[in-house]
Amino acid sequence: MALTMSQIMTLLTEHDLLIERQIAKNQPTKFDHVTYDSRKVEPQTLFFCKGNFEPQYLNQAKQKGATAYVAEKKYAQVTGMTEFIVTNVQQAMALLGAAFYDFPQNKLFITGITGTKGKTTTAYFAHGIQAAHTKGHAALFSTIDRIVGPKPKQRFKSDLTTPESLDLFHDMAEAVDSGMTHLIMEVSSQAFKKNRVYGLTYDLGIFLNISPDHIGNNEHPTFEDYLYCKEQLLRNSKNVLINAESQHFTEIYGAAQGSLMDDHIYLYARENSLISFETQVDFEFKETKQDLTESTIVISTYSDKGRQLAIDGEYELDIPGDYNQENAVAAIVSAAMTGAISAEIKKHLPEVRVPGRMEVFHVPGHGTVYVDYAHNYASLKSLLSFLRQQIPNERLLVLTGSTGDKGVSRRSGLGQAINEEADVAILTSDDPATEDPLKIAEEIDQHIDHDKVDVQIILDRKTAVKQTIKQSCPDELVVLAGKGRDATQKNNGKVIPYETDVKIVEDLSKER
Structure with missing residues (x-):
């Protein structure tokens, strides 16, 4: 892997990013390494100055062997390096990163998935089927982990839903070198907002849904900006699959039509759903079985291009929740578009397990416990509403918190979902970061009617998990929301080991 001066100049010029190039006395002809982290610099490195960048990082990079840098401004205090001054360093980094790793995206069938909720479950469904279909040659980039x-050692925990562009292309290249032919990846709104996937084209882009989230000072200033960033997946895909029941469907569909002909746009929806448009969907599905542990759906096709995929029929999934049926349909269609046949899909879909998503545990003498990553109004509301339908006359207990330093708008949404569906709420810590976890809990609590819901605040999460379960009775349901199998807590600038909600439940279920 290497990047030549000629490649850099061509890419930056073609994309109208280059403002100025300043050549050092000993101009490098090629670069053997690329990075944005001064701690990872080696000799002959091209270094990217991104984010809240401090000049001392560039000095560190030079001392370790970096011979050139890419930045949006000159750093006059650092001399003796070739300079590429660009209009947008994140875009430049994505383009040059792809070139350095020899454009691995061109050697993979890439399915990109976006949506406010359901990305991870859909990604796991799709990966499970495609991995079986390709005999293990499907990679996965998800919120939970990357394969x-x-x-x-090639399966590891993710730091970001969609990693920085250099990390993204590095992992794609490793996947290609390991024989992977397919990649399923979640694509966050921040990935487009911060140009982490600039220049990347997806073979299939899936748009699941949209609702207010990630609105705040450090994320999206408005919902309109959030929606616009989500829509970029549709504008950068060869084919798209859209949930026609999504809010703001008219804008979403319009974004797809602005880039693609109709024969590259696929729509799906639940049978008899209230859809506010006249276009016929390609696929409809209906539920034929549903309980607290599994469900069955039937898919019917209504277009010529849809019939070519030959996916009509009944499918079982081993994860409960009517909202997960929508995720399964998206995964089924996407798998068929990669060549999987219906019989394969029907066989492997029930085998899929999603770590930390609707994991069910039975604690002797207490309620049934569900561990789930639900962390905003849309996901928590869907989860609680489904469970409430299953036990209309029993108590539903919910433990949750909200992350600090981001997603402030989630707090009111969590309180609203609890207020609409729960009987008992235990508010606790969930990666408070630099914020006071008590303050976060109180902000959630402001949106809960104490005449309807019994609210308790227990900030130590392990204690809160135990007490929530212990106060439940048989036939009641307990939801531990937010962290799933996450094994850390971010608190006061530190990443602290955490047993995970799952481990605490498992240990408690063994107590006598």
Whole structure:
């Protein structure tokens, strides 16, 4: 892997990013390494100055062997390096990163998935089927973890839903080198907002849904900006699959039509759903079985292009929740578009397990416990509403918190969902970061009617998990929301080990 001066100049010029190039006395002809982290610099590195950048990082990079840098401004205090001054360093980094790793995206069938809720479940459904279909040659980039190859060390925890562009293309290249032919990846709104996927084209883009989230000072200033960033997946895909029941469907569909002909746009919806447009969907599905542990759906096709995929029929999934049926349909269609046949899909879909998503535990003498990553109004409301339908006359207990330093708008949404569906709420810590977890809990609590819901605040999460379960009775349901299998807590600038909600529940279920 290497990047030549000629490649850099061509890419930056073609994309109208280059403002100025200043050549050092000993101009490098090629670069053997690329990074934005001064701690990872090696000799002959092209260094990217991004984000809240401090000049001392560039000095550190030079001392370790960096010979050139890409930035949006000159750093006069650092001399003796070739300079590429660009209009947008994130866009430049994505383009040059792809070139350095020899454009691995061109060697993979890439399915990109976006939506306010359901991305991870859909990604796991799709990966499970495609991995079986390709005999293990499907990679996964998800919120939970990344799979870049068949070896145990090639499966690791994700730091971001969509990583920085250099990390993204590095992992794609490793996937290609490991024999992967397919990639399923979640694509966050921040990935487009911060140009992490600039220049990347998806073979299939899936748009699940949209509702207010990630609105705040450090994320999206408005919902309109959030929606616009989500829509970029549709504008950068060869084919798209859209949930026609999504809010703001007219804008979403319009974004797809602005880039693609109708024969590359696929729509799906639940049978007899109230859809506010006249266009016929390609696929409809209906539920034929549903309980607290699994469900069955039937898919019917209504267009010529849809019939070519030959996916009509009944499918079982081993994860409960009517909202997960929508995720399953998206995964089924996407798998068929990669060549999987209906019989394969029907066989492998029930085998899929999603870590931390609707994991069910039975604690002797207490209620049934569900561990789920639900962390905003849309996801928590869907989860609680489904469970409420299953036990209309029993108590529903919910434990949740909200992250600090981002997603402030989620707090009111969590309180609203609890207020609409729960009987008992235990508010606790969930990665408070630099914020006071008590303040976060109180902000959620402001949106809960105490005449309807019994609210308790227990900030130590392990204690809160135990007490929530212990106060439940048989036939009641307990939801532990937010962290799933996350094994850390972010608190006061530190990442602290955490047993995980799942481990605490498992240990409690063994107590006598």
